[in-house]
Amino acid sequence: MTITTENGASLSVRYFAWMREHTGTDLETIALPDSVINVGDLVPHLSAMSDGHALALKNMKAVRVAVNRTYGDLDTPVTAGDEVAFFPPVTGG
Amino acid sequence: MSVRVQTGDFDVGAESRALQAETVGGIALFVGTVRGLSSDDGVTAMTLEHFPGMTESELERIEAEARQRWPLEDVTIIHRVGRLLPGEQIVMVAAASAHRQAAFDAAQFIMDFLKTDAPFWKAEERDGKTSWVDAKDSDDAARDRWTG
Numbered sequence: 001m002t003i004t005t006e007n008g009a010s011l012s013v014r015y016f017a018w019m020r021e022h023t024g025t026d027l028e029t030i031a032l033p034d035s036v037i038n039v040g041d042l043v044p045h046l047s048a049m050s051d052g053h054a055l056a057l058k059n060m061k062a063v064r065v066a067v068n069r070t071y072g073d074l075d076t077p078v079t080a081g082d083e084v085a086f087f088p089p090v091t092g093g
Numbered sequence: 094m095s096v097r098v099q100t101g102d103f104d105v106g107a108e109s110r111a112l113q114a115e116t117v118g119g120i121a122l123f124v125g126t127v128r129g130l131s132s133d134d135g136v137t138a139m140t141l142e143h144f145p146g147m148t149e150s151e152l153e154r155i156e157a158e159a160r161q162r163w164p165l166e167d168v169t170i171i172h173r174v175g176r177l178l179p180g181e182q183i184v185m186v187a188a189a190s191a192h193r194q195a196a197f198d199a200a201q202f203i204m205d206f207l208k209t210d211a212p213f214w215k216a217e218e219r220d221g222k223t224s225w226v227d228a229k230d231s232d233d234a235a236r237d238r239w240t241g
Binding site: 017018066091 | 147210212
């Protein structure tokens with residue numbers, strides 16, 4: 001799904017593992033609302049997109065965040081063009 | 094320096110020989126494999142997903158931190174992705190140094206941080222059903238002893 005605002009401010013959002021399964025997508029481009037200045041602001045906006053998004057993002061304590069492929073948290077700023085990734089705690093090795 | 098994420102298998106002997114050099118006195122090499130058919134853990138296969146791009150940059154960051162702490166001649170980190178069967182190799186970390194203690198410690202440090210920071214996720218197949226593996230608190234504890 002691609003939505004852009006009139007000024008074209010958009011954000012890429014990625015999901016992995018069970019979050020990808022719940023949201024039904026691994027990558028979506030969303031319009032960046034003016035009110036969103038950090039990851040914490042973005043979460044309720046994404047949760048409103050579908051029941052699956054709401055389920056995936058229900059417990060942010062069980063979720064890790066990366067902005068532009070560097071670990072962040074709910075206070076990490078987001079701006080137009082950023083890539084925000086949500087995923088469960090990692091289980092490699 | 095070598096970080097590789099790949100679907101194919103790897104040859105531990107060849108990787109070890111590739112790290113041999115006149116300045117190297119020891120190579121500590123850890124290989125992780127898929128644990129399958131123990132009595133209480135009937136895993137028939139495992140599929141590994143990762144975050145291309147971030148995985149490599151996290152592994153390179155972990156390697157760089159290890160090189161800051163110990164005098165290492167070389168490091169190799171290989172991690173497989175895709176569907177793997179019990180007994181197959183998943184991961185290899187090899188650290189080469191002039192002396193054994195640095196090699197042992199660095200290999201353990203890299204594995205401990207790989208487990209908690211590198212964006213890989215395992216899904217296990219059991220009785221025909223697939224489920225995502227939960228992260229373990231013991232892995233966080235293993236990492237945190239390096240920062241205490």
